[in-house]
Amino acid sequence: MPRPRQGAAVDFKQRGASEGGGGSSRDNVIPLENDYSWWIRGKFIGVGSFGRVALGWHRQLGTFMAVKQVELPVNNSYKEDKQKTLVEALEREIDLLKELHHERIVQYIGSDIEKGHINIFLEYVAGGSIASLLGNYGPFSEILVRSFVKQIxxxxxxxxxxxxxxxxxxxxxxxxxxxxxxxxSDFGISKKVEDHLKSITVKSSRPSLQGSTFWMAPEVVKQIETTYKADIWGLGCLVVEMFTGTHPFPQFSQMQALFQIGSNCTPDIPEDISDDAKDFLKRTFEV
Structure with missing residues (x-):
């Protein structure tokens, strides 16, 4: 029975180099001549870090999948450079996803290349994102926030x-x-911590500024070495988002928010929540 090719998108750079004989990034994205009739693309259901996400239906199993589809730019040197960066990022994401097996993590099914696209097949989660639920139903109750935070x-x-x-x-x-x-979900900018960086240290080189502005931790904005603390800060921002229905720092533009975060300003903590919830948020925002 046809199934997604496990890790195909990880291996296609090597395949392209061996088949094309050259080292250009265009040689690294030769599409595979495979039969893709085993699945059907449905409507687009979202946007990820590097591409759109479609609903996919497995024609043999009758099951649904989320299919992240990323177009591979070609033809001119600028797009080839962009393509190389994109492909490397996707390889990192796939490498990470292949290692992760946990009920709180979206599961990786497989990946392949088709007609200039990389398809990444992922577990389909029918309820949508917390952001979409907030948009449709408004801020969450504290009981629900507690449940979601525990799981996160x-x-x-x-x-x-x-x-x-x-x-x-x-x-x-x-x-x-x-x-x-x-x-x-969405491990497009996630990273594996090197052994010598597992402790909270400042690295001499400056890492790139990556992430979503209003949820960024001060260490990310300051471009010092990113640690596990960045995820805890992001969780605190998410808690504010769930309580209020909007992102942290709603009164600021993105540039203003970057300045505020870089100055170690914390998001406003909602007044109408329990003391325990306020204490939890204060702890997540400790720098």
Whole structure:
């Protein structure tokens, strides 16, 4: 029975180099001549870090999948450079996803190349994201926030045990199934922590500024070495988002928010929540 090719998108750079004989990035994205009739693409259901996400239907099993589809730019040198960066990022994401097996993490099924696209097949989570639920139904009750936070912490604990920093914890990247169970998704800018960086240290080189502005931790904005703390700060911002229905620092533009965060300003803590919830948020925002 046809199934997604496990890790095909990880291997296609080597395949392209061997088939094309050259080292250009265009040689590294030769599409495979495969039969893709085993699945059908449905409607687009979202946007990820590097491409759109479509609903896919397995024609033999009758099951649904989320299919992240990323177009591979070609033809001119600028796009080839962009393509190389894109492909490397996707390879990192796939490498991470292949390692992760936990009920709080969206599961990786496989990947392949088709007609200039990389397809990444992922577990489909029917309820949508926390961000979409907030948009449709408004702020959450504290009971629900507590339930979601507990589950997210289970997922983050697993990731950190695997030496992985997500780096983009926010409502749009946390999915909810039809039973209220949480799945952490979108590992496009996640990274594996090197052994010598597992302790909280400042690295001499400056890492790139990556993430979603309003959820960024001060260490990310300051471009010092990103640690596990960045995910805890992001969780605090997500809690504010769930309580208020909007992102942290709603009164500021993105540039103003970057300045505020870089100056170690914390998001406003909602007044109409319990003392325990306020204390939890204060702890997540400790620098």
């Amino acid at each position: 912490l289970e997922g983050l604990d697993y990731l950190h045990e695997c030496d992985i920093i997500h780096r983009d914890i926010k409502g749009a990247n946390i999915l909810v199934d039809n039973k209220g169970c949480i799945k952490i």
